[in-house]
Amino acid sequence: MSYVVLARKYRPKNFAEMVGQEHVVQALGNALTTRRLHHAYLFTGTRGVGKTTVSRILAKSLNCTGPDGQGGITATPCGVCDACRDIDTGRFVDYTELDAASNRGVDEVQSLLEQAVYKPVQGRFKVFMIDEVHMLTNTAFNAMLKTLEEPPEYLKFVLATTDPQKVPVTVLSRCLQFNLRPMAPDTVREHLAHVLAAEQVAAEPGALRLLARSARGSMRDALSLTDQAIAFGGGQLQEATVRQMLGAVDRSHVWTLLEALAAGDGGTVVQTVEALRLQGFGAASTLEEMVGLLQRMAVAQMVSAAAAGDDPDEVRLQQLATVLPPDDTQLLYSLCLHGRGELGLAPDEYAALTMVLLRLLAFRPEAEKKTLKRPSAAPELAAVRPQAVMVSATPGPASPTPTPVSVETIALAPGPGTSDRGLPELPPPSTTATATQVAPPRPAVDKAPPPEPAEPVTEPVAINLDAAGPGLAVSPRHEPAVAPPAAPQASPLPSVPAELGDFWFQLVQQLVATDAVTALVRELALQSCLVAQREGAWQLQVPGATLMQPSTRDRLQAALAAAGHPVRLELAVGPVDDSPAKRLAAAAAARLRDAEDHLRQDPFVQAMLRDFGGKIVPGSIQAL
Template sequence: MSYLVLARKYRPRNFTEMVGQEHVVQALTNALVQQRLHHAYLFTGTRGVGKTTVSRILAKSLNCQGADGQGGITAEPCGVCQACRDIDAGRFVDYTELDAASNRGVDEVQSLLEQAVYKPVQGRFKVFMIDEVHMLTNTAFNAMLKTLEEPPEYLKFVLATTDPQKVPVTVLSRCLQFNLRPMAPETVFEHLTQVLAAEQLSAEPLALRLLARAARGSMRDALSLTDQAIAFGNGQLQEAGVRQMLGSVDRSHVLQLIRALTDGDGATVVNQVNALRLQGVSAAATLEDMAMLLQRMAVMQMVPGMAHDGEDPDAQGLADLASAMPAEETQLLYSLCLHGRTELGLAPDEYAALTMVLLRLLAFQPQAGTAEKKSPLTSPRAPLEATAAPSAAPVTASSAAPATAASPSATVTPPGH
């Protein structure tokens, strides 16, 4: 039997299994219970947040026949009737998925709409699901407008897109729009813990947190990365292996960089960047991790005790750095890390660019007690002012009399007048 990847094996099959989208689940559940069903739905959100999954669950809810074959529209599809099993397997004749990325022309849309005149064969409703609907051409959008506005009572449209700004407003006005949010890292971490417990695989919590952050809000990406980490670690998920797989920097290096910047130690900063070069760690990943830690430091500085995480072994070190670095320098370094990522591609060497980004803080950092000594503007000016001050008084004091004495000669009239 072929291996089924985790993203497909643990795809939610009902609304209770959905994670991170409670606002969408609640709205659809209430609509199904009250049978206040709209004829067109638009699901928006980034990749891997559950747009296609919600569409399939909605199709099962509309067509579920119940375990005894006597069921009706429900918010809790049974999952065992013929309709539910066929939709999960992708062979339900009354559920059609159209990928608009590869079928974006008017001919493909018209071919789909020609099926709208026929009543359902097996189910209660026909469901047309158009994925990446923003890829359709303007002519294709115009061709489906009338049917989308007044479809037959047995037809439901489900549209999904990652870029709703490209969908014409004439289409948006005909649909109920639901925005699926990116998953929070903590939500992804909890779900990965449950999945690995079901798979009977051991994993270090810090390794799962790395995967949850690397997924960037996409549960599908998180499960795909977990599959890759399992293969990389030969069935075990350890922090060191996951860091090596992701190419992420060790947290200790980032903390040492921030500590060196706090102490104004430029030599340590350069040495740490050279160490990252030898390890092959991405400069962009270094700046990203620094920005994340600096954000937590800023919260600790402004709201003490709020950002403390007892499960994070580096929490105490961050708290010490937050108390040592001034708040304005934390904000400045955070901005430098964010904007510095755009400079990496412009520099001939990304590690040289990383060094310049970090040393920029030391260049802008005020040196307490030595600012007057080190300033190139005030140091040359001081001796000039010291010598100019005593000479100014005698000049003004002694020059007053000659000026008055010379004044008559200055007004001598020429002969003949």
């Protein structure tokens, strides 16, 4: 007897053996049990998820007579009666399968429908199964519409398609539609383990995971790949041989690339890509593996969960998730996802892979590039992390814990009124209220708490703004109400003085109006606020580190110099309460509110609302 492939040998014979389609099994099972049977069913889904299998099981359920020949319609066909056996072997006269991919014309459909006038010969129902029904022509669809809408009571239609969008709505409206979903890799892996146990084939868990991921939700593809892997491995499934057969990239290379990107090590990235070239691993499969790992890392960073014990990669993934910042994870995921489309455009796909990976390092802020180290150098990295500086708006008794602000300064040199760290000098503790405790800032690379510094160089104190001296132009903003001591709230930092805000707003408006700044330089000017002016230097505060590019800062300095302000810009990350962008947004919101008030007060509009029960659609009013 010839060998039967696994996909055919282990095709489910009843609903209980169906895997991964519980929603379809439950609906059909209840319909068969309660005898609420529709005359036409449409099964949709990708290849290899069980559309034809469900059709055959449904035909057996409708025509099963039981082992004793006295059974009726059932949700659990016996599999031993003549009807069940004939349907499984394709010899049942009243069950007809039509391949619409090769029989797509109106003549073939009319020939099938001519059989509908005759009652079943062997079974209880005639079942017409049309596979890939979307391939039928428009005239063929029109020919079957009337019969599909009102078939004889003994006739059931079962349609299957992988592209339901191509099926006319006139056909869809006549069918009960079920969408068979792609199967999860874990579901496929568990079923493969069950099949291999029945076949008495030894398999490593890593090999099963590779096969389950490569199947992409199709159980038939998974079983076909398993057949190929058994032949390739000589009767065994080992991870190394399966990886070689699939051409999948060794996870060690992917981990090396991710760790090098987290540490900002471009040399290791180039060397690893060259190793992939020498070993023959594909660039597309490399990016595919990276996309999968980055997606799991993003979930681990946003949702705290314990590592899965059955997956050896999970522990390493959790560790790397603490090293790579979440924003870098999202950026790298997007770059790898879109980079797969660039591989075919480049003369050399490995050169394109190198460019895709190095793009993250090119877009990383310069200050972050200088502080990034290898993950093994966590103690050295903690020593150079940006520290937190807290300032209290007014002197007085001890206030609730302030909000820490992580400050990163670019090209910040000491000057008058500044310390050797480039920050404004603070008055001695004697002029302040009580000192507050600083919460450690979020680390850029390592989430482990930093070691205690040798010298308390950033001991935070609350300062009196009047005594801060002329070197720092800041003013307090309104403090929120202080919560009870049992639940203290963080007090905000002092905001920018109105005169500095007005000056910076007018200056930025002038630069934008004359097209002196564009693109990222314009965004830097609009999103930042001027917090301090010193001789020859201005300090800008920006809401995010992505705007702190040295080239962007230099171009803004050049635009300011051309406008008559030859100053050096010092950028720092922190909350921005008053920026040109926020002022423009507030002005636009005010104009919109005035327009809405003007419209509501219009007599004609009021008469329409009162007499005809009209209403103003939210968001439909625009200020001219």
